[in-house]
Amino acid sequence: MAEELLTVGDVAGRSGFATSAIRYYEREGLVGATRTAGGQRRFDRSVLRRLAFIRAGRNVGLTLDELRSALDSLPDSRTPTKADWQRLSRQWRTRLDDEIAALVTLRDGLDSCIGCGCLSLQHCRIQNPGDVAAYIGSGAVYLPDRLTDQRREDPAK
């Protein structure tokens, strides 16, 4: 018997993403799908791993663009191995380290602000955390709201 394929609904149920999100990811080229004769999407199980990667990456603060690039770097010719996934997620560690360092710098600056109460536009470190910005670099960096929004949408509703 052939491999069983999954519908969007199946994928939604197993991944925790809404069907609309999964369709959006397909449109955006983050996941692939075949079609039935009638035009409905059918997904290989391997999409679940990609979606797991996407969810984890979003939690770390990566944009869909970055995730697409990362996923595009996976080999076409063979099923990605554990080592492939490790290679991609290892970079996140650095990213988180940088974000943490940025926040610590900001907090330390804030401490001195609280002490002086100045909020000076010229001097206050919380006003001008240039070193923080430089540390972080130019990419979009943020602690994702997703983190505060962990309740997965109910697929039964």
Next chain:
Amino acid sequence: MAEELLTVGDVAGRSGFATSAIRYYEREGLVGATRTAGGQRRFDRSVLRRLAFIRAGRNVGLTLDELRSALDSLPDSRTPTKADWQRLSRQWRTRLDDEIAALVTLRDGLDSCIGCGCLSLQHCRIQNPGDVAAYIGSGAVYLPDRLTDQRREDPAK
């Protein structure tokens, strides 16, 4: 002679905010302004301190709603003192501590993920950082892009 009042352009030059942002903040009730007979805004110098507070707060990740609430808690009857500003910004310290703790938890989870390469939807800690979400609470929490976007817009352009 009476106190000199500032135009939006003056305020923009001194605060580093764009004039459009300052007008927006006035519409949203974060800062006040009087009007000339001709309908132009005139700002008291005290607006600069409020804007400094707003910029710092945005850097820490507060929304304009939260900043409005904070600013509304300042006494109407007298000029806010250093102690008033300190009271408000002291809360940010806790907030940053929480954000840092959340990121550290996430990073530690990621370490184990890199180790196992699983990205399991059921088990992976980076997939389900429920403890992190619980720690942070329900408010919107994020490391603002603003931090990565520190170059102030040129008021002369």
Next chain:
DNA sequence: GTAGAAGTTGAAGCCCCCTTTAAGTCAAGA
């Protein structure tokens, strides 16, 4: 064969925080 659940599309909407644009009005120096 058919009901009804689940799938399809494109377009529009949302949220937050502003920026941009268009079409004009005001203020201040020469």
Next chain:
DNA sequence: TCTTGACTTAAAGGGGGCTTCAACTTCTAC
């Protein structure tokens, strides 16, 4: 007085990441 730069407004736009809607079509269990 006149010129010119700065100001005014309402309305629309943008970006990221989806969600929602309307109006169908397809699939599957009975």
